[in-house]
Amino acid sequence: MTISRKRVLSGMQPSGLLHLGNYLGALENWKGLQTEFECFFFVADWHALSTNYADTSRIREFSRELLIDWIAAGIDPERSTVFIQSRIPEHAVLHLLLSMMTPISWLERNPTYKEKQEEIKEKDLSTYGFLGYPVLQAADILLYKPDFVPVGKDQLPHLELTRELARRFNDIYKKPVFPEPKEHLTKFPKVMGTDGRKMSKSYGNTINLSDTEPVVRQKLKTMVTDPARVRRHDPGNPDLCAVYDFHKIFSLPMIQEQINTECRTAAIGCIDCKKLVADRVVERMTPMWDARARLNQDPSYLNDIVTEGSRRAGEIAKETLHDVNEAMNI
Numbered sequence: 001m002t003i004s005r006k007r008v009l010s011g012m013q014p015s016g017l018l019h020l021g022n023y024l025g026a027l028e029n030w031k032g033l034q035t036e037f038e039c040f041f042f043v044a045d046w047h048a049l050s051t052n053y054a055d056t057s058r059i060r061e062f063s064r065e066l067l068i069d070w071i072a073a074g075i076d077p078e079r080s081t082v083f084i085q086s087r088i089p090e091h092a093v094l095h096l097l098l099s100m101m102t103p104i105s106w107l108e109r110n111p112t113y114k115e116k117q118e119e120i121k122e123k124d125l126s127t128y129g130f131l132g133y134p135v136l137q138a139a140d141i142l143l144y145k146p147d148f149v150p151v152g153k154d155q156l157p158h159l160e161l162t163r164e165l166a167r168r169f170n171d172i173y174k175k176p177v178f179p180e181p182k183e184h185l186t187k188f189p190k191v192m193g194t195d196g197r198k199m200s201k202s203y204g205n206t207i208n209l210s211d212t213e214p215v216v217r218q219k220l221k222t223m224v225t226d227p228a229r230v231r232r233h234d235p236g237n238p239d240l241c242a243v244y245d246f247h248k249i250f251s252l253p254m255i256q257e258q259i260n261t262e263c264r265t266a267a268i269g270c271i272d273c274k275k276l277v278a279d280r281v282v283e284r285m286t287p288m289w290d291a292r293a294r295l296n297q298d299p300s301y302l303n304d305i306v307t308e309g310s311r312r313a314g315e316i317a318k319e320t321l322h323d324v325n326e327a328m329n330i
């Protein structure tokens with residue numbers, strides 16, 4: 001007897017190279033979900049257009065890098081369906097159909113719409129596509145009728161809009177086509193960048209999964225520390241140091257304790273402290289680098305994963321769209 005597992009769906013935009021913050025926040029979580037759920041993970045390349053429509057020159061490269069990072073980090077294509085959004089035209093069709101019934105006020109009240117426009121001033125985001133991207137997101141989710149969508153607290157309003165659209169569709173067409181997906185709340189650990197701010201590609205302070213060992217070591221070497229610790233014999237405060245935040249993630253509790261004490265008494269210098277954490281980071285990243293190298297040597301393997309994943313996802317998307325068309329008399 002086969003027991004059907006609950007379904008989970010999540011995606012990422014190919015708008016840059018993945019970094020340690022993405023790995024510890026999202027990929028580690030995805031990896032764990034695979035043991036319990038039927039997982040669908042997709043590269044949201046059409047989504048990337050909502051903010052990058054004017055420059056698509058690296059979108060294919062970033063999509064490929066994203067897939068390599070996922071597989072290298074432990075996403076298993078035998079257990080999970082891995083695909084690219086633009087290979088499944090049903091995403092665009094459902095987006096169009098849902099957009100016909102989405103009140104504009106629902107989109108205008110989306111907090112990230114205004115926030116992002118403020119944040120990314122250098123791009124013209126006063127577009128129809130940017131306003132409507134939560135509808136595309138709803139289409140991405142509802143096509144696969146997942147039980148859960150992994151989200152951080154800040155993304156809950158988007159998922160709520162997806163649920164509202166599912167309800168609205170079911171109410172208007174009097175057919176329970178779309179179940180309402182629930183949130184699978186994900187805690188994202190705070191990962192600091194090399195400048196002491198949150199690790200983010202927009203700050204240019206990231207350690208990328210595709211960085212080589214010398215680059216990672218160099219980045220950690222130049223990472224900011226407690227600003228009050230100017231000279232070697234000055235005592236430091238690990239609570240104010242980005243390097244210590246890395247120790248909290250990568251070092252054993254015993255070592256964390258030791259550094260906590262030795263930093264406060266100036267028994268350890270920052271150079272040695274950074275070297276210790278760099279060794280742990282390199283240790284953690286080495287299996288991913290090895291996997292990346294293998295994947296880069298065999299491009300057909302990656303193509304096969306995406307072809308098979310897109311085929312599996314496409315079958316489900318077609319079935320859902322059939323139900324949608326039936327409900328809408330189209």
Ligand code: SF4
Binds near residue numbers: 226229242
């Ligand atoms: S010794 Fe380590 S924890 Fe203390 S300030 Fe230097 S780098 Fe930070």
